[in-house]
Amino acid sequence: MTNKRPKVVAIGGGTGLSVLLRGLKYHDIDITAIVTVADDGGSSGRLRNELQIPPPGDIRNVLVALSETEPIFEKLLQHRFINGNGLSGHSIGNLLLAAMTDITGDFAQGIRELSAVLNVKGRVLPAANHSIVLNAVMMDGTLVEGESNIPKRQDKIDRVFLTPENIEPLPESVQAIQEADLIILGPGSLYTSVLPNLLVPRLGEEIAKASARKVYVCNVMTQKGETDNFTASDHLKVLLDHIKPSTIDVIIVNKRSVPQHVLDRYALEGAIPVIYDKQKLEDYGIDVISDDIIKLDHNVIRHNEQIVANLLMGLLK
Known part of the structure; x- marks a missing residue:
């Protein structure tokens, strides 16, 4: 046993x-x-308002913390654009979560899919799915x-x-x-x-x-x-x-x-x-x-x- x-x-x-x-x-x-x-500021707040999805920022940080990927990939997820019309202020990880939510049609499912890609140890769940x-x-x-x-x-x-x-x-x-x-x-x-x-x-x-x-x-x-x-x-x-x-x-x-x-x-x-x-x-x-x-x-x-x-x-x- x-x-x-x-x-x-x-x-x-x-x-x-x-x-x-x-x-x-x-x-x-x-x-x-x-x-x-509950976040409504910064990149998360913008994506929340423009795409009508839950804010991805806190989820992104937790996914990165629990991931078992190469350090350079972690830097990629946390990379934040400082220039670009519409891109400025957004992080790659936030955009990936927004894209996964769009692809799967569900925020929680998008997190599950990205968790698999990042080889996340454990489960990451939003407190609510909206x-x-x-x-x-x-x-x-x-x-x-x-x-x-x-x-x-x-x-x-x-x-x-x-x-x-x-x-x-x-x-x-x-x-x-x-x-x-x-x-x-x-x-x-x-x-x-x-x-x-x-x-x-x-x-x-x-x-x-x-x-x-x-x-x-x-x-x-x-x-x-x-x-x-x-x-x-x-x-x-x-x-x-x-x-x-x-x-x-x-x-x-x-x-x-x-x-x-x-x-x-x-x-x-x-x-x-x-x-x-x-x-x-x-x-x-x-x-x-x-x-x-x-x-x-x-x-x-x-x-x-x-x-x-x-x-x-x-x-x-």
């Missing part, structure tokens, strides 16, 4: 999820990535529509919600969550990358009642217009305010200090390190894992994908 590979579901979007998956793909696990389709709109209610009651507009408001967010209301997740996503041994949320923009997935009807509910351990990988730096001055427990509170309170079992936080020259650079963007407020986290009754989980990439702070992946694999044992 052979041992089955552990099933891991990673949920999010943006750069954070991609970094996480780059570390996980080297472990002997069955990976399913569920990726947000575009969704992320809306935010600010603390003063103002309604802001559109993912890209929310941080621009630079005001404190009360809650976010999706439209249309009749969004259906893919059956494969629901099944993956139900069968998972570990469910990972984040890292990534709290309101605009992580929460949009959890707000898809049934997805959030299935995550809450799943038997798998659920772990939140907390962001390392705050984000201007989204999580200004947030501590780790503030991040956790927002997640739990939007979904069932007992959903998160474990949080992974950074305890390494950030060099001053890097702090100075981030200060120009209005970002500071997320404070590890240990006692407040423990008051939630969840397991807290703190470690040196960051690395510097050309003075940009990223999660160290190998360290985080090893911590997550430890939760499977």
Whole structure:
């Protein structure tokens, strides 16, 4: 009798999820990535509006992260045109996903076909098979529509919600969550990358009642217009305010200090390190894992994908 590979579901979007998956793909696990389709800015937003397809940008980044292709092909997928009437700003990967969607007539099927071409390890699933709109209610009651507009408001967010209301997740996503041994949320923009997935009807509910351990990988730096001055427990509170309170079992936080020259650079963007407020986290009754989980990439702070992946694999044992 052979041992089955552990099933891991990673949920999010943006750069954070991609970094996480780059570390996980080297472990002997069955990976399913569920990726947000709420983006409405840049190349993704243009393709979404012009072709009436879900935004491909976050999906592209995750496909590249999980692919096992030559480095030059990865560079090709991420290549972004800087000139050309109509082409400027678009990446090759976004255009390929748009083309595959046109050929197959279905966004999710287009992702499956491109996954096969790229020799992707695991499955990449959109949170929904059509575009969704992320809306935010600010603390003063103002309604802001559109993912890209929310941080621009630079005001404190009360809650976010999706439209249309009749969004259906893919059956494969629901099944993956139900069968998972570990469910990972984040890292990534709290309101605009992580929460949009959890707000898809049934997805959030299935995550809450799943038997798998659920772990939140907390962001390392705050984000201007989204999580200004947030501590780790503030991040956790927002997640739990939007979904069932007992959903998160474990949080992974950074305890390494950030060099001053890097702090100075981030200060120009209005970002500071997320404070590890240990006692407040423990008051939630969840397991807290703190470690040196960051690395510097050309003075940009990223999660160290190998360290985080090893911590997550430890939760499977």
